[in-house]
Amino acid sequence: DGGITQSPKYLFRKEGQNVTLSCEQNLNHDAMYWYRQDPGQGLRLIYYSQIVNDFQKGDIAEGYSVSREKKESFPLTVTSAQKNPTAFYLCATQRGGRETQYFGPGTRLLVL
Amino acid sequence: GNSVTQMEGPVTLSEEASLTINCTYTATGYPSLFWYVQYPGEGLQLLLKATKADDKGSNKGFEATYRKETTSFHLEKGSVQVSDSAVYFCALSGVWENTGTASKLTFGTGTRLQVTL
Numbered sequence: 001d002g003g004i005t006q007s008p009k010y011l012f013r014k015e016g017q018n019v020t021l022s023c024e025q026n027l028n029h030d031a032m033y034w035y036r037q038d039p040g041q042g043l044r045l046i047y048y049s050q051i052v053n054d055f056q057k058g059d060i061a062e063g064y065s066v067s068r069e070k071k072e073s074f075p076l077t078v079t080s081a082q083k084n085p086t087a088f089y090l091c092a093t094q095r096g097g098r099e100t101q102y103f104g105p106g107t108r109l110l111v112l
Numbered sequence: 113g114n115s116v117t118q119m120e121g122p123v124t125l126s127e128e129a130s131l132t133i134n135c136t137y138t139a140t141g142y143p144s145l146f147w148y149v150q151y152p153g154e155g156l157q158l159l160l161k162a163t164k165a166d167d168k169g170s171n172k173g174f175e176a177t178y179r180k181e182t183t184s185f186h187l188e189k190g191s192v193q194v195s196d197s198a199v200y201f202c203a204l205s206g207v208w209e210n211t212g213t214a215s216k217l218t219f220g221t222g223t224r225l226q227v228t229l
Binding site for chain 2: 004006033040041042043045048058090092094100101102103104105106108
């Protein structure tokens with residue numbers, strides 16, 4: 001079954017804790033993206049990656065980190081430096097250039 | 113920089129009514145334009161797209177025309193159904209900082225559509 005998977009569906013973070021959100025794809029797409037969605041707002045870009053072992057900051061990268069060790073995987077870590085992490089996090093992939101971006105089902109992060 | 117403005121919601125319609133959700137954009141160059149739909153608790157699904165001026169994207173009875181002269185990409189449907197209730201996002205894509213394989217999507221804030229029987 002082809003597509004983009006994100007896990008977990010819900011994630012709870014305690015104060016001062018780092019948490020990692022998973023994004024995996026089997027579409028063989030080169031580019032991968034992480035977006036944050038807050039209620040009543042559009043999506044904002046956190047990080048993106050064009051190729052393995054390379055990634056770039058988006059508009060709101062502070063308090064987040066990523067890695068791209070495999071083409072299929074682009075995990076996002078929400079660090080303790082992110083003071084307002086409660087949001088819906090969406091991963092997207094793109095074959096290249098001006099191609100369409102396709103989105104995963106999302107992970108909702110809540111703070112305890 | 114690029115920006116997208118879409119009409120505020122919620123939009124509440126009766127089933128079989130016609131729908132228009134306005135979207136206008138500001139961009140340099142020749143962006144591609146998209147409508148995405150988001151159902152409660154889910155990710156975004158591509159609804160339709162247009163890549164150049166005067167292109168019309170269409171899918172599932174929805175359509176939108178890329179109007180460069182008015183910088184608009186309004187979403188229309190002739191007869192909505194209860195199952196169309198969702199949040200609709202207009203977005204544009206432009207090549208970002210000569211990245212080659214990556215492009216930046218700029219989103220509007222979304223318009224919630226509620227369709228009642």
